[in-house]
Amino acid sequence: MKRFTYILAGLTLTFAACNDNNKNEKKETTKEMAMPMMNSFETVSIHKSNPRVTLKLAGELRADQETELYAKVNSYVQQINVDIGSTVTAGQVLMVLDAPEIQAQLATVKSKLSAQEAIYIATKANYDRMFEANETEGAIAKDALDQITAKKLADQAQVSAARSVYNELKAMENYLVIRAPFSGIVTDRNVDLGAYVGPMGKGADKPLLVVQNNNKLRLALSVPEAYTPYLNSGDTIRFKVKSLPQRMYAAKISRKSGSLDMKLRSEKIEADIMNLNRELKPLMVAETMIPLQAGQSTFFVPKAAVIDANLGVYVIRVENGVTKNVPVVKGRMLPDKVEVFGELNEGDHILMKASEEIEEGTAVKK
Known part of the structure; x- marks a missing residue:
């Protein structure tokens, strides 16, 4: 019986010792787990500056001037005076087109205009004689004078109408001569002699010529x-090209x-x-x-200090030994820094290497 009691007491002491060891290990583990809550983060003090930032863009x-030349009317290419690479001056004749239908219509309209002008000349001469005779009281009846006046005005209107039709066709004839709209160089030619050309409108038709300044x-x-x-008007931009x-x-x-x-x-x-x-x-x-030069100084912080996450863009400021997320907007870029705008003050301390895993309110060792 005494032997059993000694064995039981020994087991009790062994279990007690094990429990004490476990408690000590748990305390040590708890201390080790609590240690990261007081991390020693590297901070940087921010100050305003106004560096000259270079932006690289393609x-x-x-x-400066470029135009595609098309035919105004349906016609045939009669003469080509230039080719790709030709240097031209403003008003120079580049191409001559031929439209037989317009030439025929123009001849017809011109003959009608001549006939109307002859009729008007005769009517006006008759009107002038009657108007002179009317100076003698009672020589010309008022009704006859009114009739000749109306005929004169009608014939004059016929002449104006015929001249308008003639001028319209004459303008169409002028479209058959393609001239350079400005001085430059011909960079493209898509027709040859005898080709049938017409006004653009199908979208896929190529221009007769392309002229560039x-x-x-x-x-x-x-x-x-x-x-x-x-960026402002008058600023200088420097650039390179791959060929030079x-x-x-x-x-x-x-x-x-x-x-x-x-x-x-x-x-x-x-x-x-x-x-x-x-x-x-x-x-x-x-x-x-x-x-890119700003008109006033701003804050430039290390790129690693700016977090671009689902919650937004922010930096982590250290206030009274704990972290605080400060929303910012990014601006110009330097090789290792970025411009930020937000509720930041001169001399604020922010984490140099910020991370989403750092929760707001985390204690920070100085």
């Missing part, structure tokens, strides 16, 4: 909404659309550049470098 070179080019860009406030990577070109902003594109949410701007030696060509892709 642009496109376009001709390449002495001045337009650099077209679509600038994202966030960067539009920093060793050359750096400069163009000045001349036009801004003043509105955003619905699809890209960007503003279209154009910069002009003189191209007298014609090194550059329309439709070249330009790699642009645009300087």
